[in-house]
Amino acid sequence: MTKIFLDTNVLFDFFAERKPFDKEAEEIMEIAYEKQAALFCSAISYTTVFYLLSKLNGKQKAFMAIKDMRELIKTVTVDDQVIGKALESGNTDFEDAIQLECALAIPNLHVLVTRNPKHFKSKKLLIQTPKEFLDAFNQTIS
Numbered sequence: 117m118t119k120i121f122l123d124t125n126v127l128f129d130f131f132a133e134r135k136p137f138d139k140e141a142e143e144i145m146e147i148a149y150e151k152q153a154a155l156f157c158s159a160i161s162y163t164t165v166f167y168l169l170s171k172l173n174g175k176q177k178a179f180m181a182i183k184d185m186r187e188l189i190k191t192v193t194v195d196d197q198v199i200g201k202a203l204e205s206g207n208t209d210f211e212d213a214i215q216l217e218c219a220l221a222i223p224n225l226h227v228l229v230t231r232n233p234k235h236f237k238s239k240k241l242l243i244q245t246p247k248e249f250l251d252a253f254n255q256t257i258s
Contacts, residue, residue: 118153118253120144121219122189123230124161124211126246128168131181137231140246144229147253148188155189156225158218160211162191192218209235216241 122144128134130141148155162182169178194214198221202213212235219228219241227242229249236243244252 117151118147118227119156119222119225120148120153120249121156121192121215121222121225121228122161123215123228123232123236124157124164125231126229127157127161127165127185127189129231129246131165131169131185132172137246140250143250144246145188152257153253156192156219156222157185157189158192158215159194160214162186164211192221194218207235207237212236 126141129137130145147153166178166182169181198217201217205213207213216236216238219225227244227249229244229246231245233243233245
């Protein structure tokens with residue numbers, strides 16, 4: 117089964133229905149819903165998505181989205197080791213460094229999906245935009 121790590125921006129696109137990015141995020145969620153892939157995100161994505169959604173739609177809708185998120189996506193722990201590696205990574209965006217270290221901690225992960233691939237530098241992991249991922253995924257199942 118394909119393992120996909122989702123950056124916070126992809127999650128927010130989906131739950132906030134942020135145009136025009138929500139369509140691709142929705143397709144990725146559908147792939148997971150159909151059990152064609154396993155989705156992962158870092159624990160910090162929950163707080164960021166909740167904060168942004170509560171500002172946009174209110175806390176009640178934000179809590180509902182977080183509950184939905186938990187049902188479909190496996191959470192990667194942000195622990196002392198992840199923080200240490202993120203600090204040592206040299207990445208100037210600390211949040212992205214944490215995301216990348218969480219992704220690298222997942223055995224046999226196939227891809228990190230983000231709308232900001234330039235923020236992630238890794239020779240160990242494939243980094244793709246939602247469109248790039250969907251194009252490649254759809255080619256492999258055709």
